[in-house]
Amino acid sequence: MAHGFLKLLKSVVLGLAALASTAQAGESIVLASTTSTEQSGLFNFILPIFEKDSGIAVKVVALGTGQALDVGRRGDADVLLVHDRAAEDKFVAEGYGVDRRDVMYNDFVLVGPAADAAGVKGAKDAVDAFGRIARKGASWVSRGDRSGTHAAELRFWQSAGVEPKGQGWYKEAGAGMGPTLNMAAGMGAYTLADRGTWASFKNRQDLAILCAGDPKLYNPYGVMLVNPARHPHVKRAAGERFINWITSAEGRRAISAYRIGNEQLFYPLPVAR
Amino acid sequence: MSGLGAAFSDAFALLAGFDHQVAEIVTLSLEVSGLAVLLGTLIGLPLGACLGVGRFPGRQLLVVMLNGCMGLPSVVVGVVVYLALSRSGPLGYLGLLYSPTAMVIAQTVLVVPLMAAIARQVVEDAWREYEEELTAMGFRWAGRVRVLLYDCRHSLLVALLAGLGRAMSEVGAVMIVGGNIDRSTRTMTTAIALETSKGDLPLAVALGMVLLAVILLLNGVAYALRQWAMRRYA
Numbered sequence: 001m002a003h004g005f006l007k008l009l010k011s012v013v014l015g016l017a018a019l020a021s022t023a024q025a026g027e028s029i030v031l032a033s034t035t036s037t038e039q040s041g042l043f044n045f046i047l048p049i050f051e052k053d054s055g056i057a058v059k060v061v062a063l064g065t066g067q068a069l070d071v072g073r074r075g076d077a078d079v080l081l082v083h084d085r086a087a088e089d090k091f092v093a094e095g096y097g098v099d100r101r102d103v104m105y106n107d108f109v110l111v112g113p114a115a116d117a118a119g120v121k122g123a124k125d126a127v128d129a130f131g132r133i134a135r136k137g138a139s140w141v142s143r144g145d146r147s148g149t150h151a152a153e154l155r156f157w158q159s160a161g162v163e164p165k166g167q168g169w170y171k172e173a174g175a176g177m178g179p180t181l182n183m184a185a186g187m188g189a190y191t192l193a194d195r196g197t198w199a200s201f202k203n204r205q206d207l208a209i210l211c212a213g214d215p216k217l218y219n220p221y222g223v224m225l226v227n228p229a230r231h232p233h234v235k236r237a238a239g240e241r242f243i244n245w246i247t248s249a250e251g252r253r254a255i256s257a258y259r260i261g262n263e264q265l266f267y268p269l270p271v272a273r
Numbered sequence: 274m275s276g277l278g279a280a281f282s283d284a285f286a287l288l289a290g291f292d293h294q295v296a297e298i299v300t301l302s303l304e305v306s307g308l309a310v311l312l313g314t315l316i317g318l319p320l321g322a323c324l325g326v327g328r329f330p331g332r333q334l335l336v337v338m339l340n341g342c343m344g345l346p347s348v349v350v351g352v353v354v355y356l357a358l359s360r361s362g363p364l365g366y367l368g369l370l371y372s373p374t375a376m377v378i379a380q381t382v383l384v385v386p387l388m389a390a391i392a393r394q395v396v397e398d399a400w401r402e403y404e405e406e407l408t409a410m411g412f413r414w415a416g417r418v419r420v421l422l423y424d425c426r427h428s429l430l431v432a433l434l435a436g437l438g439r440a441m442s443e444v445g446a447v448m449i450v451g452g453n454i455d456r457s458t459r460t461m462t463t464a465i466a467l468e469t470s471k472g473d474l475p476l477a478v479a480l481g482m483v484l485l486a487v488i489l490l491l492n493g494v495a496y497a498l499r500q501w502a503m504r505r506y507a
Contacts, residue, residue, distance in 0.1 A: 015307070015308045015311070019304060019305075019374055030452075039470065043455075059371060059455075059458075061371060061452035062453070074359045075359075075360035075365070076359050076361075076370050175470075181472060182469070182470070201472040203473070203474055204472070233368065
């Protein structure tokens with residue numbers, strides 16, 4: 001009996017050691033990023049190129065931008081790649097992040113049911129489209145999760161002079177882009193999506209892009225290092241190597257080369273503007 | 274219906290093609306949940322047995338609390354373990370967050386109350402039956418626990434299976450403390466959640482079927498082992 005107990009204990013210790021060793025093979029950094037970059041398949045495409053080049057494994061934790069910044073604040077990631085410029089600048093100003101750089105951009109798209117009760121199809125002005133949806137009281141699913149897309153959506157409501165919170169047609173999912181699109185598809189509702197997630201999303205049902213191309217739908221991504229002065233365990237050298245690579249000519253080439261079908265999903269930003 | 278049909282053919286293709294990535298994910302799920310159940314066995318079964326045999330003030334309250342903890346939401350366990358393991362938390366210096374070890378810890382917290390509660394019931398029932406004999410034989414408290422745990426080992430298998438089922442099927446805790454990192458902390462359930470959010474519902478269901486197949490296989494093996502052991506030692 002006691003013997004069996006010891007044998008069990010031994011196997012647990014050995015098992016944990018084995019797990020720990022597989023986890024620590026080679027150098028790695030934790031990159032807290034957004035669901036859009038992970039689920040669109042961009043990281044699966046560009047990270048192997050970086051890993052081969054540098055020998056550094058990049059472990060991506062995909063969250064909403066607000067959550068990713070929180071993870072950075074607690075020091076649980078080395079590098080952040082997110083898309084909410086206002087929140088990013090605040091993060092850096094508060095001393096949580098350093099070396100913020102522009103990486104790439106794409107655009108948001110307003111999607112909704114093909115029947116389009118609010119008549120926003122082909123609208124040139126996104127703010128006008130938001131206003132029409134509110135006036136019609138057409139169902140809207142909001143991310144409601146403090147993500148970059150959620151922040152952008154709230155800016156559009158504000159520009160349109162609409163206070164959507166608490167309205168019957170306005171539903172906050174509190175979920176990632178994919179689950180929110182699943183909900184919108186199921187309810188025949190409108191929502192704002194980033195083009196990356198939309199392009200790779202498979203359960204569209206009746207949903208289609210109704211409004212896109214307005215310059216206000218610009219969606220820029222930034223990268224930054226979690227401040228090593230605040231969190232000394234941050235892997236500064238490896239993290240900076242990644243930031244240098246993704247903003248280099250080579251990294252930009254890799255970003256441009258990623259496509260779904262024939263559609264390019266992310267456009268690299270010039271380093272100095 | 275077409276969705277479900279696609280799910281079946283996807284599941285079949287995943288199983289028949291022995292998809293390398295799927296195999297990796299299944300292996301990690303088994304390792305993490307297996308270790309959590311082993312730890313649960315070491316902690317939960319003796320704990321449950323002590324509660325089943327012991328008679329002390331406050332015992333009933335403990336039993337109720339333990340039974341209640343069977344319904345502990347995995348997300349809550351995930352958040353608590355996350356806060357403990359975060360670099361800004363009390364155990365942050367270990368650097369365990371977003372590692373398989375963190376997932377083992379979270380799942381252990383999740384299965385210990387469940388396994389202990391089942392063990393408590395099993396051992397308490399046996400204790401009622403053998404109380405006189407064991408007392409007459411002069412067994413003290415620790416001895417009773419040991420003897421009863423050993424005698425009930427076949428019935429306690431159900432605690433292991435319940436723990437394994439709970440660990441392998443939960444998604445809230447491993448998602449938060451593991452981070453669902455590709456080729457590092459992605460398990461069956463977090464992969465299913467990911468495919469669902471990508472809108473690839475057939476693939477999500479297919480992965481679910483693979484998970485179910487693995488759990489069924491484990492239960493089948495456990496059942497066969499039990500039959501074999503009972504024939505041999507009964």
